[in-house]
Amino acid sequence: MAEMTVELVAVERRLWSGKASFVLARTTEGEIGILPGHEFTLAQLEEAGVVRIDPIDSASLTVAVHGGFLSVTPAGVSILAEFAELxxxxxxxxxxAALDRADTSDAEGAAAHKRAEVRLQAAESASAGQ
Incomplete structure (x- = not known):
């Protein structure tokens, strides 16, 4: 099976690194699926989105990611997030509770609402996969 090195790092910590067969992420240009041998890519991650990593030796990882960048090179995939939660x-x-509190009448509240939605989406997709 083809594999690539993947590293997921947030500002405050490294969340995961290892060999994977697939990465799925949402960028500002749309969703991108990455397999080993993918062409060079540098993309800005969506302000709030879910990233899925399919490790070679374990179950898929689902991560709520808020902002950052995705880089694909021959050496592998680097996901550099402003904030991320497994x-x-x-x-x-x-x-x-954060979703209920978010006031969507302004940009800051709408962003908080989207972050809460993504966190719930990540948690629900991970529990559905178990």
Whole structure:
């Protein structure tokens, strides 16, 4: 099976690194699926989106990612996020409360609403896969 090195790093910590067969991410230009041997790519991640990594030796990882960049080179894939949370780390009740509190009448509230939605989406997709 073909594989590539993937590294997922947020400002405050490294979340995951290892060999993977596939990465799925949402950029400002749309969704991108990356397989080993993908062409050079540099893309800005959507302000709030879900990233899926299919490691070679374990179950898929689902991550809520907020801002950052995705870089694809022959050496592998680097996902550099402003903030990221592994799905199993997400406190679902806290994310639901944030979604309920978000005031979508301004840009800041709309962004908070979208971040809460993405956190819930990541948590739900990870629990559905188990």
């Amino acid at each position: 799905a199993e780390e997400i406190d679902v009740s806290r994310a639901r």
